[in-house]
Amino acid sequence: MTPTVPLALPPPLSLAEAGQVTRAERRDSSSLLDSWSRRTKRSSSSQRLLQEKEALQEEVIAQKELVWILHRALEAFQLEKRSCAEFLAASGEQERMELLQHRERHAAELQEQLQEARGGQEDLRNSLQLRDAEVAALQDDIRRLTERNNTKQEVIMKLCDQLTSCLSSGGRSDSQSLTQLQQEVENLKDDMEAYRTQNCFLNSELYQLTHLWRTSSQQETSLMLKCSHLEARLCQVESRYLGVLRQLQENKALEPAQRGAVQKMIEDALKGGLKGVIRLDMARDHDEYGFQIVPEYEVEDMKLLAKIQALEIRSHNLLNQDGADRPLIGRWAQFLAGRSSDDLCASPELKGLLRGGVPREYRQQVWTWLVRARTRSARERHPQRYQQLCEKSDASPRPVSRQIQLDLHRTLTTNQHFSSPSSPAVQQLRRVLLAFSWQNPVIGYCQGLNRLAALALLVLQSEEEAFWCLVAVVENILPPDYYTKQLLASQADQRVLKDFLSEKLPRLSAHLQLHSVDVSLVCFNWFLVVFVESLPSDLLLRLWDAFLYEGSKVVFRYALALFKYKEDDILKIQDGVEIHQYLRFFTKTITDGRRLTSIAFSDMNPFPGRLLRNRRVLHLQRLQAELQDLEDQQEEFLTENLTENRRDDKELDVSEDEF
Known part of the structure; x- marks a missing residue:
């Protein structure tokens, strides 16, 4: 056991010493109280100063806001004073009204700017929300990637531990397997090198074959183009040959034997058709929609002219089938790039x-x-x-x-x-x-x-x-009543077309009137079916492209353009029957679609839609009035006829007793 050590106690104090100690302790305690009270007062005063400081700062901020408000109010008062001064300085009521209107416009502009600013603020708020959503999504992705990375690290650590344990426990027995693995790796490297060499050889062979294929493709394209030009040239030569035969046929100075020889040559040419022409592709006789590229003609008396026009059409198609539409396709591809059908406007x-x-x-x-x-x-x-x-x-x-x-x-x-x-x-x-x-x-x-x-x-x-x-x-x-029983709107459009024909093509209109040719006999069907089966398919579809967008005004433009395109040929014909026969099929002989489109949308300008609507209303009213007069005449005729029949019946009315 550990011996206890007695504690040393201090000696007892006397009464005087005890009093002195008591007084010293009292003084110390009073001094501590004073210092604590002073510190308490000091801390309370510092807190009060901080509170006063915060109150003063708030008051300063409030004063600054008040100053800013007063500054804005002062600016508004100065602006109002300037406006009043300008208003009072104006010499007359007109100037004052102009000032007021200017101020109103300025206020409207400021209001629009305010609306735009609010809209921009709303857009920015929406974009900020979208950005916040994107940031949140990105943070989620980062979190998932971090978790995935940690998982992979854990897997890697486990695999490393397993590998270490395998190496430590395998010893010499695994050295042979490692040697075999190294040998297999070397063998695989040799195989890879051999395959790499073989791959390089095959790549060179493929490159040479590709080069040969491209060369042959280019040669084939050039040969096809050359054949197309040769075929077009042949069509042109045959067209000229038939044109010469037609001129010889119309030449009245030929002898009967010569005329018979010419007629025999014409018959042989018409019977032969296009058998001698080189056909590169039989599908070329029809386009992608199934329409005939070279149309057939029904005019019996003008077969030679129809054959000449067919050859010209084929020659034009062959010469323009390659590369003519590439710029247009490029423009459309650029316009429609990245747009769906709902995005068009x-x-x-x-x-x-x-x-x-x-x-x-x-x-x-x-x-x-x-x-x-x-x-x-x-x-x-x-x-x-x-x-x-x-x-x-x-x-x-x-x-x-x-x-x-x-x-x-x-x-x-x-x-x-x-x-x-x-x-x-x-x-x-x-x-x-x-x-x-x-x-x-x-x-x-x-x-x-x-x-x-x-x-x-x-x-x-x-x-x-x-x-x-x-x-x-x-x-x-199309206007209403276009396909009703009376076809009033269709008839009105024919009269409108005659008005435009006399205004846009006065020479042709006078020529047709001179030979008593009514264009409505031909044009009525044009308008009723919007040129279906009246134009070659490429021109028809191009007309419909604009027709579905711009409306029926396009039909008038193309009708006038067709007459303008063949105006010189029509003016050469001096017989009304021949003009009518020519008008029945001439639309299918148009070869230059670009020129026809240029005439329709350039040469026929100006062509305001308001003028077309007014003309339609005028002729429709006239047709309705004529129809009403006709109905009144019919009703009057029926009434008079009925009255006369009754009168005759009364005169011939005899009783049965008289017989």
Whole structure:
């Protein structure tokens, strides 16, 4: 046990010493109290000073805000004073009104700027929210990547531990396996080097073969181009040969034997056709939509002229089939790059592109947008309209179905897609026309609608889109009463065309009037079917590109352009019957589509839409008045005829007793 050590106690104090100690302790305690009270007072005063400082800072901020408000108010008062001074300094009421209007405009501009600033602030707030969302998403990605990285590190550490344990426990037994593995690695390296050498050899062989293929492809392209030019040259030579024969045929100074020889040469040329022409591709006789590139002619008395025009068309197509449309395709590709059909919107650029024509690669997309833009409200109200109308037409046939069935086999008979009665396109056309007869019971069906719907089917490749295209043309683009029983709007358009013809082409109009040629006999069908089967397919589709966008004014432009294109040829014909025969087929002899488009949209300017609308209203009113006069005359005739018949019956009225 540890011995206890006695504590040393201090000696006892005397009473005097104890008093002195007591007084010293009291003094010490009083001094401590004083120092603590002084410190307490000092800390409380510092806190009070800090509070006063904060209050003063707040007051200073409030004073600054007050000064800023007063400064703004002063500026406003000065501006108001300046405005009042300017207003009072104005010499008259006119100047004061101008000052007031200027101030109002300035206030409106400031209001617009304020609205724009608020809109910009809202956009910035939205963009900030989007950025915050993106930052949050990125932070989540970082967190996931960090967790994935940690997991991979753990896996790597475990594998390293396993490898270390294997190396430590394997010893000498694993040395042989490592040697074998090294040997296999060396062998694989040798194999890789051999394969690499072989790959280089094969790459060089592929390069040489690719070079040979490109060279042969270029040679083939050049040979095809050369053959096209040779074929075009041959067509030109044959066209000139037939032209010479035609001039010899019209030459009356030839002897009978010479005239017979010329006639025999003409018959041989017409019978021979184009058999001697080099045909590179039989599919060239029809375009991508199935239309004939070289049209057939029905004019019996002008076969030679038709053959000459056909050769010119083929020559022009052969010379311009390569590279002519590349700039246009490039412009359309640039315009449609990154846009869907819903992103297109009306613009001068789109208008100019449509007037130049839409390439086949983009025509279906552009037409679909044009049709949907014109029928958007109706389609939104009835999204399943076409399916409902098809079901209704199947359930209850209409009287017009018989006429539709008869016209199906008369539709685009020269087109490959409608040449057979069992063709799927014919059945699609039947369903579209029946659905439209239910869609518009006022019209039902009118001859000509079959051609409009057929063209829409060929381009849009969809029954429903073709149906809505027909609705857009009949109900939105062309005037009302265009396809009703009386065809008033169609007749009015023919009178409007005659007015424009006399204004734009006065010489041709006078020539036609001199020979009593009524252009309505030819042009009425142009307008009723919008030139379907009246123009070559490439010109027809280019016309429809602009027609679906700009409206019926395009039909007038192209009609006048066609007469302008062939004005000199028509003026040379001095017989009314021959002029009428020429007008029946001359539209199919147009070879230069770019020139025709330039005439339609440049030479025919100015062509304001307001003038067209006013002319339509004027002639429609006149037609209605003439129709009303005709009805009044018929009614008067029937009334007089009935009265006279009754009077005659009374004179001849005898009783039975007299016989």
